[in-house]
Amino acid sequence: MPTDADDALRSRLAAAFPVGVVSCDPVDRVLLGTDGSKIRGNAFAVVKPTDEDHVRTAILFAGANxxxxxxxxxGTSPTGSATARRRQIVLDFSRMNRILDVSPRDMVAVVEPGVMCGELQSRAEAVGMFYPPDPASARTSTLGGNVATCAGGLRAAKYGVTRDYVLGLRCVGADGRVFETGGRSLKSVVGYDLTRLLTGSEGTLAVFTRLTLRLLPKPPHAATLLAEFADDQGGFAAADAILAAGVLPRALEYMDRDVLGIVAGDPTPRSGSSLLIEVDGSPADCRDQAERVAAAVRSIGALSVRIADAGDDRDALWAARRSISSAVYRVFGAKRSEDLGVPRGRLAEAVAAIKAASRACGARCVVYGHAGDANLHFNFPYDPAVDGAKAAVDAAVDAAMAVALRFGGTVSGEHGIGLKKIDQVRRETDARALELMQHVKRAFDPAGILNPGKAIPE
Ligand SMILES: Cc1cc2nc3c(=O)[nH]c(=O)nc-3n(C[C@H](O)[C@H](O)[C@H](O)COP(=O)(O)OP(=O)(O)OC[C@H]3O[C@@H](n4cnc5c(N)ncnc54)[C@H](O)[C@@H]3O)c2cc1C
Known part of the structure; x- marks a missing residue:
């Protein structure tokens, strides 16, 4: 229950900033305290910094009170990593959203953390450069959030994940002091790699106020292929055949036929799979790679192969892939979604085992995602109105995680831990390694001021 003391503290917080920076409005506190996980948040207050000083003031205020x-x-995190509760101030970076520099010669961009990933992609492309990380949420998620979660995405098969493009960070620490890691050099091996440590730390070690990100020259051309197979395993065999043919596509997206049926509005279970493949390079390179990809997938019995190398035609091939997540909600009403990873060579076997384990629990499991780096999205749809459906799905998710771990995999390939998977960390992480992580947390944030309760069990 709110108390007079809380209201007095909120007034003191608001007084520490210029007008309009702090919101104590109950609706804002719920909306901006809740993220894509749909765990209902209710923050103490919301601070919307416009500069680094505001970030420092908020952290010092929190620590002192x-x-x-x-x-x-x-707030697109599916894991609750940005969920805020009663004694927590949300630091909403939506107003620190300037692109400060895009330098083709240095091959870097410098941005504030609230810039949308898609906006940097477009700005880089306008000067012939390329920011490769491409989470499916690129148009709706920020670079600060991408760095804090080490977002993966659709081009990771060839270009890697966000971590591979973070050169330097300017941060505010838990004691309010500002520090910088890394810089503008494309290589540096001085000291411990704090930039890499902070990337993926879910806001638990430091708060970023400026990011220096690596750019590449923009590939001049891209081509997209969609291949269909009669069974669930065909898409995986095709990915192997493409790599064996010496082609490394930038995207290798698997979709089982169940998810394609769901996108079309028909939830009837069916077998079969598709693989969406995208290659890039010069137009001649793309033609050559596309021909080799088509030959590889035909050699393992593709039912059909479609090739598109113009923007609109390529978008049409991507359309189904991009609408899967929302279609599953639309058709079923509810789902749990897990982004499990396994060693690449065991992908087909692991997916079959996870589907079998789900059936044994009385739940359905539909699968799509990044076959190139063996990080798939396992969706467990259910009708919330049916008694026992949620319990069956919870059991299936637990069994799926056990399978991923048994295969030497991970409970989260790219979405992170947040609140939702905090109980899974011990299941996957070596006990001594976890102890060292806890020491790291205490070294950065001894009083537990920065996003406590997320990323690792404390
Ligand atoms: C439709 C959809 C598709 C998605 N596709 C992908 C995908 O392909 N790949 C993928 O990896 N993820 C994906 N995601 C998940 C999500 O978009 C990513 O985790 C994204 O990086 C979160 O960015 P955000 O700006 O929404 O951050 P938020 O959700 O607001 O926060 C995420 C984490 O970052 C921390 N954080 C935010 N800003 C800062 C800062 N300035 N300093 C320190 N910490 C900070 C927060 O505290 C929190 O721990 C998807 C989500 C949706 C809804």
Missing amino acids: GLSVVPRGA
Whole structure:
């Protein structure tokens, strides 16, 4: 229950900033305290910094008054990593959204954390450069959030994940002091790699106020292929055949036929799979790679192969892939979604085992995602109105995670831990390694001011 003391503290917080920076409005506190996980948040207050000083003031205020802070980009986290509760101040970065520099010669961009990933992609492309990380949420998620979660995405098969493009960070620490890691050099091996440590730390070690990101020259051309197979395993065999043919596509997206049926509005279970493949390079390179890809997938019995190398035609091939997540909600009403990873060579076997384990629990499991780096999205749809459906799905998710771990995999390939998977960390992480992580957390944030309770069990 809110108390007079809380209201007095909120007034002091608001007084520490210029007008309009702090919101104590109950609706804002719920909306901006809740993220894509749909775990209902209810923050103590929301601070919308426009500069680094505001970030420092908020962190120092939290530390001095028994509160903590939860940095927030766009709130698309599916794990609750940006969920804020009663004694937590949300630091909403939506107003620190300037692109400060895009330098083709240095091959870097410098941005504030609230810039949308898609906006940097477009700005880089306008000067012939390329920001490769491409989470499916690129248009709706921020670079600060992408760095804090080490977002993966659709081009990771060839270009890697966000971590591979973070050169330097400017941060505010839990004691309010500003520090910088890395810089503008494309290589540096001086000291411990704090940039890499902070990337993926879910706002638990430091709050970013400026990011220096690596750019590549823009590939001049891209071509997209869609291949269909009669069974669930065909898409995986095709990915192997393409790599064996010496082609490394930038995207290798698997979709089982169940998810394609769901996108078309028909939830009837069916077998079969598709693989969406995208290659890039010069137009001649793309033609050559596309021919080799088509030959490889035909050699393992593709039912059909479609090739598109113009923008609109390529978008049409991507359309189904991009609408899967929302279609599953639309058709079933509810789902759990897990982004499990396994060693590449065991992907087909692991997916078959996870589907079998789900059936044994009385739940359905439909699968799509990044076959190139063996990080798939396992969706467990259910009708919330049916008694026992949610319990069956919870059991299936637990069994799926056990399978991924048994195959030497991971419970989260790219979405992170947040609140939702905090109980899974011990299941996957070596006990001594976890102890060292806990020491790291205490070294950065001894009083637990920065997004406590997320990323690792404390
Ligand atoms: C439709 C959809 C598709 C998606 N596709 C992908 C995908 O392909 N690949 C993928 O990896 N993820 C994907 N995601 C998940 C999500 O978009 C990513 O995790 C994204 O990186 C979160 O960015 P955000 O700006 O929304 O951050 P938020 O959700 O606001 O925050 C995420 C984490 O970042 C921290 N954070 C935010 N800003 C800062 C800062 N300035 N300093 C320190 N910490 C900070 C927060 O505290 C939190 O821990 C998808 C989500 C949706 C809804």
